[in-house]
Amino acid sequence: MLYIIDILGTIAFAISGALVAFDKRMDVFGIFIIAFVTAVGGGTLRDLLIGHTPVGWMNDLTYTYVIIVSTIFAIGFRSKLNYLRTSLLLFDAIGIGLYTLIGLEKGVELHLHPILCIALGTMTACFGGVIRDILCNEIPVVFRRETIYATCCILGGVMYFALGVLPLDHNIVFLASGTIIIATRLLAVRFKIALPNIYRD
Template sequence: MFYWIQIVGVLAFSMSGALTAMNKRMDAFGIFIIAFVTALGGGTLRDVLIGKTPVSWMEDLTYVNLVVAGFFLAIIFRKKLEYLRVSFFLFDTIGLGVFTLIGLEKGINIGLHPVICVAIGTMTACFGGVIRDILCNEIPVIFRKEVYATICIMGGILFFILRKFNLNEDILYLITSSFIISIRLLAVQFKWALPAIQHK
């Protein structure tokens, strides 16, 4: 199930990136690149930083195929996708929880300190969107509008707290991902955001 949820997350992220690029009136190549970095950019950066090469999508073409599928689906159904915005938001949120856990596990598996593992988890979940926004000439959303990354950090901290109680791994994954997904949904519903600090 963890693997299949990850696949849903990659597909949703790639379609989200493609739609963003279309809103910027990019050509087909630009749309594909934005879809690709949105879906796989965070994981690629993570693998490079932890010295894991070739990076994941180079070893398993499933991820590349998912990006290609998301690219074509976004183009073909672009006029109908507006009605599925809520569904995409839900997939995006599920992906956030799953990718955070993947990053945490990658860090744990190579013996990194919990603080670094939380950073790696947050990067895996969020930095595809950061790269997307930079390429689209926007200030990344997570730096100015939403508590997106903060939720990943909170989820990572909860993960390591619960880990001390020697919970079953599946239960640990379920609680952590459910926490991230729930807080994300509440944050959007109630418009939670960190205060902006202005220079006067």
């Protein structure tokens, strides 16, 4: 079940990468690389920082295959991807929910402080997009004043540790904090929720 969610998230990330690469009018190789780093970049950065090498995507080729197929699909149906925008948004929200918790639990395994675990989780979910934007010569969208994204991951991470002190089953904690991330992200998109604006304009 988790594996299926993981794959759905990978597809959503890969297609979001391909869409940005289309806008930059890259060639097929460029589109694939951008799709790839968007999908696995966050987890790769996390693995590098904690010293888990060879990094994640080298241990299971499924991700590579899924990203290749997603890229081909995105190229073939690029004029029709707009119809999928809502599905992609949903997959992406589910994806960051799961990626955050996967990253966070890597920190827990290493007995890292909860703050670092939440940082690793947020990084896993958000930094693929950061690397995508850097490679596309854009200021990363997650740093800009748009709807909250990383904040949802952080909220879910805080919830994970808050619920963890209660005598709850691990699956319930996992499910509840994942749901928080997905729900706050979808609400943020629906109601255009952003962080407080600190600028006078």
